[in-house]
Amino acid sequence: VIIPVILAGGSGTRLWPLSRECHPKQLLPLVNDKTMLQNTLLRVQGLKGVSLPIVVCTEEHRFLVAEQVRAIGCAATIIIEPVGRDTAPAVAVAALEAVGQNEEAIILVLPADHVIDNEMNFAEAVARGVSFASHGQPVTFGIVPQSPHTGYGYIKKGSEISGAEPPVFAVDGFVEKPSLEKAREYLAEGYLWNSGMFLFPAAGFLATLKEFEPTMADCVARAYVARTHDLDFTRLDSLAFSESPANSVDYAVMERVRDTVVVPLDCSWSDVGSWEALWEIGEQDAQGNVFIGNVLAEGVSGCYIHAGDKLVAAIGLSNHIIVETKDALLVAAKDRTQEVKAIVKRLTLEK
Ligand code: GDD
Ligand code: MG
Structure with a gap:
């Protein structure tokens, strides 16, 4: 068995x-x-x-x-x-x-x-x-x-x-x-x-x-x-x-x-270990963007934008990650999302 x-x-x-x-x-x-x-x-x-x-x-x-x-x-x-x-x-x-x-x-x-x-x-x-x-x-x-x-x-x-x-x-x-x-x-x-x-x-x-x-x-x-x-x-x-x-x-x-x-x-x-991984496996549009939630974009490519509570608007960005939640907002270069770990570490240390 x-x-x-x-x-x-x-x-x-x-x-x-x-x-x-x-x-x-x-x-x-x-x-x-x-x-x-x-x-x-x-x-x-x-x-x-x-x-x-x-x-x-x-x-x-x-x-x-x-x-x-x-x-x-x-x-x-x-x-x-x-x-x-x-x-x-x-x-x-x-x-x-x-x-x-x-x-x-x-x-x-x-x-x-x-x-x-x-x-x-x-x-x-x-x-x-x-x-x-x-x-x-x-x-x-x-x-x-x-x-x-x-x-x-x-x-x-x-x-x-x-x-x-x-x-x-x-x-x-x-x-x-x-x-x-x-x-x-x-x-x-x-x-x-x-x-x-x-x-x-x-x-x-x-x-x-x-x-x-x-x-x-x-x-x-x-x-x-x-x-x-x-x-x-x-x-x-x-x-x-x-x-x-x-x-x-x-x-x-x-x-x-x-x-x-x-x-x-x-x-x-x-193992979706990063925001970049979620962008990779997500459904990308013709400009290579993955948008979740209420997102408005102009001239944006290769981005992952996750709107939680608010409308998120982006202009002229490429290869960025934006994640909006009730009490925190992350804006990061897409190839540096492994470093989110360091931010969380600081948050717990400085709490
Ligand atoms: N129950 C329990 N208790 N589960 C745990 C604990 C724990 O203390 N710590 C981690 N886990 C769970 C996580 O939820 C995850 O599902 C799994 O165990 C693996 O832990 P991760 O912390 O995600 O490991 P990793 O991703 O850094 O590395 C491991 O997985 C990779 C593939 O996803 C390693 O095995 C790597 O070699 C491997 O490539
Ligand atoms: Mg893992």
């Missing part, structure tokens, strides 16, 4: 001022009328052999998450993290829950903030991955890259695994978020983008975590054993969980585990 695990606990600071602590990226409708979380849930619903998904999120977002699950007629096990400890502990609690449901369970870990255009390719890649994961192997999904993006991790392909058609590869290494220069090299050398999506036998994941992160494995296990049920939520023990070291699943497990295979996934994919 395949149990989807949806990671929905990130803060998504790069889409400020739309995404806020109370409304992070994965809980916003960014590309259609469904939120990123809802699109993720609907995507897994269409897969063969999957059972009820597990959503792992923070305390503050639990009601919003529950409401978004309900609104699309889905059901899910919702596990609440008392504090954020990055993605490795989040996956670990979901693996414990999955093993409790079925000792042979395979977890399909999916970040809640991805846009995938070709759902057929996605479903096929998952099915191919399952044939390896059901024999105990960790499987990652590598996106065929479109550009030397510096906001993603890269996977170096190793030797081709015989008999798989289309081809599947051994993993030769991971590189997390390289410099632009390095990213260009990797692109030329045929590396894949690390999608952050993977398949892992749940019991195998826990054994691997114990090997590489024994303290984390111990804290998470104690937090899970002492869990409580409150309404529809599973709440972890706060003291035990907060004692866990923080680490991402990439660093804690995926980069260290042996025998991983990578299934290349050739589809239009984005």
